[in-house]
Amino acid sequence: MALDRKRLIKVFKEESQKIESDNTKIKDYHHELYKAVTDIIYQESLHQEKATRIQQKVNDIITLLGDYVAQKADN
Numbered sequence: 001m002a003l004d005r006k007r008l009i010k011v012f013k014e015e016s017q018k019i020e021s022d023n024t025k026i027k028d029y030h031h032e033l034y035k036a037v038t039d040i041i042y043q044e045s046l047h048q049e050k051a052t053r054i055q056q057k058v059n060d061i062i063t064l065l066g067d068y069v070a071q072k073a074d075n
Contacts, residue, residue, distance in 0.1 A: 005041055005045060009037075009038055012034065012037050012038075013034050016033050016037070017030055026072040027072065029069070033065065036061050036064070036065040039061045040061055043061070
């Protein structure tokens with residue numbers, strides 16, 4: 001299972017670098033997006049091991065990413 005997560009993260013990192021949108025003008029957009037997705041994957045692994053409250057944690061991660069993008073877009 002850990003190998004699958006590592007592969008998933010590697011593929012996502014590679015593919016996220018190819019994203020072209022208005023958000024690519026925001027400094028560190030790709031890094032923040034990558035960080036959010038890896039956090040979600042990590043939370044999912046914790047959820048599988050300990051039955052954590054995954055939905056709220058994923059919502060929190062997405063909210064943080066949205067706040068970051070909105071703040072940087074306003075600058």
